[in-house]
Amino acid sequence: xxxxxxxxxxxxxxxxxxxxxxxxxxxxxxxxxxxxxxxxxxxxxxxxxxxxxxxxxxxxxxxxxxxxxxxxxxxxxxxxxxxxxxxxxxxxxxxxxxxxxxxxxxxxxxxxx
Amino acid sequence: xxxxxxxxxxxxxxxxxxxxxxxxxxxxxxxxxxxxxxxxxxxxxxxxxxxxxxxxxxxxxxxxxxxxxxxxxxxxxxxxxxxxxxxxxxxxxxxxxxxxxxxxxxxxxxxxx
Numbered sequence: 001x002x003x004x005x006x007x008x009x010x011x012x013x014x015x016x017x018x019x020x021x022x023x024x025x026x027x028x029x030x031x032x033x034x035x036x037x038x039x040x041x042x043x044x045x046x047x048x049x050x051x052x053x054x055x056x057x058x059x060x061x062x063x064x065x066x067x068x069x070x071x072x073x074x075x076x077x078x079x080x081x082x083x084x085x086x087x088x089x090x091x092x093x094x095x096x097x098x099x100x101x102x103x104x105x106x107x108x109x110x111x112x113x
Numbered sequence: 114x115x116x117x118x119x120x121x122x123x124x125x126x127x128x129x130x131x132x133x134x135x136x137x138x139x140x141x142x143x144x145x146x147x148x149x150x151x152x153x154x155x156x157x158x159x160x161x162x163x164x165x166x167x168x169x170x171x172x173x174x175x176x177x178x179x180x181x182x183x184x185x186x187x188x189x190x191x192x193x194x195x196x197x198x199x200x201x202x203x204x205x206x207x208x209x210x211x212x213x214x215x216x217x218x219x220x221x222x223x224x225x226x
Contacts, residue, residue, distance in 0.1 A: 034215075036217075043117075043204055044215070095212070100146070100161055101158070103156045
């Protein structure tokens with residue numbers, strides 16, 4: 001079975017500082033990778049996706065992620081965070097051989113003033 | 114596009130009662146997923162449909178849970194009888210294909226007392 005590991009359950013960071021949220025997956029086949037964001041009392045929203053092509057993917061709100069096949073990672077980064085980025089972030093994987101999504105346990109990003 | 118619509122947004126019921134959660138996926142999306150989110154377990158896939166047919170219900174916790182998709186624009190998740198441990202936020206999501214990004218509804222917060 002596939003799995004997604006988000007190593008940090010919580011990440012505190014000061015406003016305007018850079019941040020990296022880590023995600024590793026286990027799969028030996030082609031995968032599609034996603035980052036979702038969940039604000040309080042809302043559903044998950046797509047932040048960005050990697051399907052193929054360039055390994056550096058840019059998403060909404062200034063976020064980007066890099067697909068690293070050799071390290072089976074898909075870390076999310078933002079060079080300068082805002083208070084409004086405070087939310088929970090989920091990494092997810094799907095693939096050619098499995099028509100469903102596997103989600104990580106989530107990382108709560110807390111941006112402090 | 115109205116997005117994925119779930120109803121009700123909140124449901125409070127007593128143990129033993131039947132609960133029905135509803136979902137209208139995005140028009141044209143062939144896949145529909147039901148997830149449950151709790152603090153302890155995170156996001157769990159309960160069941161998913163392809164073209165109205167249940168494909169994988171291995172995540173359905175018990176026989177008390179059932180899901181139907183009578184047509185392409187409507188799905189229900191029923192719990193009968195409900196128990197306090199069923200308290201969670203239930204999300205419906207749809208996607209164009211099995212590998213396309215998921216579009217989530219805002220969820221139904223279920224409280225069973």
